[in-house]
Structure formats: C-alpha cells, structure tokens
Amino acid sequence: MTWLVTGGAGYIGSHVARALMEDSHEVVVIDDLSSGRREFVPDGATFEEGSLLDPLFLKEAFARHDVAGVIHLAGFKYAGVSVEWPLHTYFQNVTGTGNLLAAMEAASVPAIVFSSSAAVYGNTAAGVVTEATPTNPESPYGESKLIGEWLIADQARATGLRHTSLRYFNVVGSGTPDVSDTSPHNLFPLVFEALKEGSTPKIFGTTYATPDGSCVRDYVHVSDVAAAHVAAARKLQDGAELGAVYNLGSGSGVSVREIMAEMALATGIQFSPQICAARPGDPARIVASGELARRDIGWEPRHSLRDMISSAWTAAGNQATSTL
Numbered sequence: 001m002t003w004l005v006t007g008g009a010g011y012i013g014s015h016v017a018r019a020l021m022e023d024s025h026e027v028v029v030i031d032d033l034s035s036g037r038r039e040f041v042p043d044g045a046t047f048e049e050g051s052l053l054d055p056l057f058l059k060e061a062f063a064r065h066d067v068a069g070v071i072h073l074a075g076f077k078y079a080g081v082s083v084e085w086p087l088h089t090y091f092q093n094v095t096g097t098g099n100l101l102a103a104m105e106a107a108s109v110p111a112i113v114f115s116s117s118a119a120v121y122g123n124t125a126a127g128v129v130t131e132a133t134p135t136n137p138e139s140p141y142g143e144s145k146l147i148g149e150w151l152i153a154d155q156a157r158a159t160g161l162r163h164t165s166l167r168y169f170n171v172v173g174s175g176t177p178d179v180s181d182t183s184p185h186n187l188f189p190l191v192f193e194a195l196k197e198g199s200t201p202k203i204f205g206t207t208y209a210t211p212d213g214s215c216v217r218d219y220v221h222v223s224d225v226a227a228a229h230v231a232a233a234r235k236l237q238d239g240a241e242l243g244a245v246y247n248l249g250s251g252s253g254v255s256v257r258e259i260m261a262e263m264a265l266a267t268g269i270q271f272s273p274q275i276c277a278a279r280p281g282d283p284a285r286i287v288a289s290g291e292l293a294r295r296d297i298g299w300e301p302r303h304s305l306r307d308m309i310s311s312a313w314t315a316a317g318n319q320a321t322s323t324l
Contacts, residue, residue: 009047082144121167169287203274220301251288
C-alpha cells in the first residue's frame with residue numbers, strides 16, 4: 001500500500017516517512033522545501049516537490065500514484081511567528097488542507113491522518129490535558145490547526161472519509177543521526193546552539209508551583225510520534241473506526257530544570273543555566289494524557305528523556321558537520 005506524506009521532508013515528516021517504509025508501505029513525499037530539506041527524504045521514497053496551495057500540482061501528483069491514504073504534516077508550524085503572519089499561517093494551514101482534501105476526494109483516496117497540535121488547547125488550566133479538555137487556541141497557528149480538524153471532520157461526514165487527528169506538545173530527539181530538529185524556536189535546538197557558542201542556556205521562571213519551581217512540559221520522542229501516525233494509518237487502512245482526535249503524551253512531563261541537568265550529562269558540557277524572569281502567559285504545568293491512544297491504536301511512548309536528549313545532540317552535531 002502507498003501512503004502519501006505531506007511535509008515529508010521536514011523533521012517530523014521524514015521520521016513518519018521512514019516509519020511507514022519500515023512498516024512495509026510504499027511512500028510518496030510531498031514538500032515545497034520551504035522549511036523541509038531534500039536530504040531528509042528517506043531513500044526509497046518517491047519525492048514530489050510542490051505546494052499544497054497549487055491544486056493542479058496536487059491533482060497531477062495524485063494521478064501519478066495509487067494512494068491508499070494520506071498523513072498530513074505540511075504546514076506553517078511557528079506559533080509565535082503566526083501572530084505576526086496570520087494570513088500566511090491561514091493560507092498554508094487552512095487553504096492548503098482544503099486543497100488537499102479536494103484532491104483526495106477527486107482521486108478517491110479514503111483515509112487521512114492529520115498532524116494537529118496541542119496548541120488547540122491554548123494555555124489551559126488543566127494540569128493533564130485530555131481529549132475532553134476545552135479547546136481555546138491563542139495563536140493563529142493553534143486556530144489553523146483546529147480549523148484543519150474541523151475541515152477533515154466535515155469532509156468525513158459528507159463523503160465517508162476515514163480520519164483521525166493527533167495532538168501533541170513538544171517533539172524532540174532523533175530516530176536517525178542524519179535528521180535533526182532545525183527549528184529556531186524549539187527548546188532543544190536553542191540549548192544546543194547556546195552550548196556550541198559557549199553561552200549559557202536560559203530558564204524562564206523558577207517560582208512556579210512545581211516540584212523544582214520551573215515549568216513542566218510533556219516531551220515525546222519524534223520516533224514515538226512517528227510510530228503513532230503509522231499505527232493510526234494502519235488502523236484506518238484496515239477499516240477500524242477511530243476517534244476524531246487523540247493526544248500523544250506521557251501524562252507526567254519533565255521540568256525545564258530536569259531538561260537542563262540531563263543536557264549537561266548527555267553533552268558532557270557542564271553549565272549552570274541562567275535564571276530569567278518568567279514569561280507572561282506561561283502556564284506552570286501542561287502535560288497530555290495518552291490513554292485513548294494507548295487504548296485505540298496501541299500506542300505508548302517508549303523513549304526516555306536520556307534517549308531524547310542524546311539522540312537529538314548526536315543528530316544536531318551531524319547536521320552541523322554536514323553543513324560545513
């Protein structure tokens with residue numbers, strides 16, 4: 001069976017493409033390379049360079065391949081920047097998803113797994129976020145992801161499209177040494193860059209109502225996130241009825257102080273983080289329950305914090321070497 005992965009040249013998308021191939025699927029990757037990298041596309045996958053904003057490109061791409069389903073990860077993913085670029089965010093994430101769904105319907109593609117985001121919940125007061133937690137996105141990015149879920153659910157009601165959407169918080173680590181997180185906004189790349197430059201990583205706020213005073217967040221290894229997408233795809237391919245949304249999370253979380261301590265151990269670079277004032281709006285603790293994903297798709301996170309950090313550090317080092 002052939003599955004098409006949008007955004008498959010990105011950090012998460014390339015891991016999903018690899019996981020699909022390891023699960024004996026043929027893979028077609030669509031990516032416009034605006035943030036993805038051609039070298040991240042795994043060997044053996046068919047690559048189609050183009051944009052979801054181009055309906056003709058999508059029509060022709062689907063015509064060239066016998067696609068059983070789509071895993072949709074393409075989009076503009078920077079929540080903070082989306083506040084400054086709302087139209088760009090909506091065009092990429094909402095218009096792009098609508099174009100994709102239209103192309104799927106025209107090509108009679110029956111299933112989609114959507115890479116959503118825990119940003120749909122906003123800065124919730126819930127200590128542990130479940131699928132029943134009210135959605136209250138606080139950025140155009142989070143809003144666009146929620147609209148994407150609505151578009152897919154409405155299309156499913158109209159056409160019988162089989163679908164599910166996966167919501168997750170902080171994706172870290174690497175499943176292969178030649179693919180790293182290249183985002184300039186995520187914690188791990190920011191800490192690694194500071195350590196390489198000889199500067200001191202920062203902690204924003206240490207007086208929160210948490211065990212060590214720093215914020216607690218839910219981190220999931222990118223390979224575990226990829227495995228969830230593949231497990232959901234296989235369930236849909238086999239005709240299973242899945243829920244509209246699933247959270248991917250550990251249910252416990254890790255504090256920023258714990259992250260920093262493990263960073264020092266994994267990198268071999270000893271440091272004392274710089275303590276900065278808390279940022280307005282940062283909740284003390286947000287973690288996600290993954291119980292429904294465990295029940296319905298047989299998914300659970302398998303990688304430890306040490307795995308996440310050490311694999312990310314190795315991949316970041318390899319990426320830096322390859323760009324010299």
